[in-house]
Amino acid sequence: MLHTVNKSPTERNTxxxxxxxxxxxxxxxxxxxxxxxxxxxxxxxxxxxxxxxxHPIYALYPDIEARGMQDRVIDGIKLVxxxxxxxxxxxxxxxxAWL
Amino acid sequence: MTxxxxxxxxxxxxxxxxxxxxxxxxxxxxxxxxxxxxxxxVLIAAAFDQDVSLxxxxxxxxxxxxxxxxxxxxxxxxxxxxxxLEGYDIEKLYVEKESMDARGLKEENFIVPVKVISxxxxxxxxxxxxxxxxx
Numbered sequence: 001m002l003h004t005v006n007k008s009p010t011e012r013n014t015x016x017x018x019x020x021x022x023x024x025x026x027x028x029x030x031x032x033x034x035x036x037x038x039x040x041x042x043x044x045x046x047x048x049x050x051x052x053x054x055h056p057i058y059a060l061y062p063d064i065e066a067r068g069m070q071d072r073v074i075d076g077i078k079l080v081x082x083x084x085x086x087x088x089x090x091x092x093x094x095x096x097a098w099l
Numbered sequence: 100m101t102x103x104x105x106x107x108x109x110x111x112x113x114x115x116x117x118x119x120x121x122x123x124x125x126x127x128x129x130x131x132x133x134x135x136x137x138x139x140x141v142l143i144a145a146a147f148d149q150d151v152s153l154x155x156x157x158x159x160x161x162x163x164x165x166x167x168x169x170x171x172x173x174x175x176x177x178x179x180x181x182x183x184l185e186g187y188d189i190e191k192l193y194v195e196k197e198s199m200d201a202r203g204l205k206e207e208n209f210i211v212p213v214k215v216i217s218x219x220x221x222x223x224x225x226x227x228x229x230x231x232x233x234x
Binding site: 036043062065069 | 116128130156158166167169171172176201202
């Protein structure tokens with residue numbers, strides 16, 4: 001299962017809730033304001049780094065760049081472009097969008 | 100006078116008391132329209148020569164982060180507009196330290212000069228206003 005998250009972790013608990021519902025083999029893709037969850041040095045960083053030990057986490061680079069966060073991404077989070085987004089959707093049997 | 104204004108009585112004396120306006124920005128840019136709408140209202144209000152301050156708290160601090168490149172998501176990058184506010188005599192920009200710290204941001208990461216204040220100081224700033232507008 002691919003989980004997408006589009007809300008900032010410092011505004012909603014969407015990311016936290018998503019990370020609590022990951023089964024083995026699940027991946028997370030951060031998009032839109034969800035990319036704030038990919039950053040170093042925030043109040044959400046520890047939670048995300050913990051999840052990263054068991055699950056691949058991706059972030060949509062155009063959304064990172066739009067927000068000026070390109071130098072702040074947690075090591076180990078993989079950056080994808082729009083075609084990478086499509087590939088992830090195609091690779092996983094299903095998608096759950098956390099809003 | 101009333102003929103020229105379509106029968107509406109226009110207030111001739113526009114020199115009334117200057118009020119203190121605070122615009123409170125709490126949302127990240129781009130994910131929602133709040134940040135851009137706030138900036139639009141600030142620019143409109145600038146024409147009325149009031150005493151304007153801007154506050155950035157919670158995810159609102161992300162609005163003034165340096166290095167925004169929005170071309171890849173095909174939306175307008177409005178962050179440079181914050182630098183133009185000085186030209187409208189809007190120079191009081193406040194960032195709440197607690198919000199900034201929780202997001203790993205430092206004063207040098209902002210696109211405009213700001214005053215970093217504590218949540219307690221922000222509370223006093225809010226209390227001292229005539230009008231508070233929240234976005």
